[in-house]
Amino acid sequence: MVTPEGGKGAPSSASHPPQAPSLCSHPSILAGLPTGLSLPPRAPPPCSFPKGQRGLRVPDPAGGNGLLGGHLRAILGGAMEITVAQWVLILFLIIVPLLYEWSASFKYFCKMTFYNGWILTLAVLAIPICAVRGRNVENMKILRFMLLHIKYLYGIKIEVRGWENFNIKEQYVVVSNHQSSLDLLGMMEILPGRCVPIAKRELMYAGTVGLACWLAGVIFINRKKTDDAISVMSEAAQTMIKDDVRVWVFPEGTRNHDGSMLPFKRGAFHLAVQAQVPIIPIVMSSYRDFYSKKEKKFSTGKCMVRILPRIETRGLTADDVPELTESVRRTMLSAFLEMSGEARDKDPGGGQ
């Protein structure tokens, strides 16, 4: 195929055999040769624009004659084979990685979107596997196994201390600080057998994640209805003993991005007292060196997880709960502050 101008501009010298007016055969190259030279007749190569292809046509800037004009037309003609949609795709593939490197907020957005999207996708795989058993606390092992690799994808090193404090055969209540949905990584790193988290009811409606959680026996509470939440937790106290289940609670009751700990809700402590089982506090060090929702920062880094010694509740009653809650929080807060400094000292490169 050739532009109409290109066709008309073909040389008319008698010594040159007539060339088919095609961009592909570069007629203007022949126009640049000295007269008297004769070239053997040559069949025009097949045109690079297949019939019916949608490409833009441009007029020959050199009027269809001359070496430069022919090359330009060949180059432009080749470029024009790319459709607008392909150009958009090429620009997208160039701009997105550049933005990802240059803009910390864009990187944060991409990483969080992928985090949620990946977990929703993994849940699609987990659901049929878990569904074989039905709603069963043993399914939590499957979710754990499927989530363990995410820390590698995100370059987050997790260092665990205090494994020996988990050496208890019987049931217990785990309480841990709650900074972000990234806590899931630390949680899955150490989740003991037959242990289910208590989660806000809204998570049950989070698409595939909600169904996977339900199948794994996650206990959902309605935080807006204290009475309902209390009765679900009282039921959980009985289930713990009856079905040999451990429960994981985030006693802050919500995510806390401020690098400290919110006042604790009392449900977890009532639960432990009602079931007369020990409390095992877990502390995850601050993410501030590699993750901050406020600053839209998300890089690689290190997190320390510490399993603290158990706190007995045998013999305690509901009246002891306020003091128990405060003393556990104090212990956890002091560990949190100490560990957060330590994680920073050990990984000064965190936040690259």
Ligand SMILES: CCCCCCCCCCCCCCCC(=O)SCCNC(=O)CCNC(=O)[C@H](O)C(C)(C)COP(=O)(O)OP(=O)(O)OC[C@H]1O[C@@H](n2cnc3c(N)ncnc32)[C@H](O)[C@@H]1OP(=O)(O)O
């Ligand atoms: C491969 C694919 C994977 C897919 C993906 C998998 C992911 C698989 C992991 C998911 C992981 C999820 C992780 C979610 C994480 C969250 O959703 S965090 C949010 C949910 N958690 C919580 O809310 C924590 C638990 N909350 C509580 O314990 C709260 O106490 C309650 C029960 C909700 C009540 O809240 P509140 O009324 O705001 O607060 P509070 O002052 O504590 O209680 C009010 C009164 O009730 C009393 N009370 C509280 N509880 C009780 C009780 N049980 N008995 C008697 N009295 C009680 C209190 O003592 C208090 O009375 P006073 O002492 O003042 O007289």
Ligand SMILES: CCCCCCCC/C=C\CCCCCCCC(=O)OC[C@@H](O)COP(=O)(O)O
């Ligand atoms: C069709 C519906 C699609 C819904 C999309 C939902 C996207 C969620 C997908 C994956 C999330 C994976 C992380 C699951 C664990 C997150 C636990 C969590 O962080 O829950 C929040 C809760 O602690 C406190 O919530 P608030 O801080 O009070 O708020």
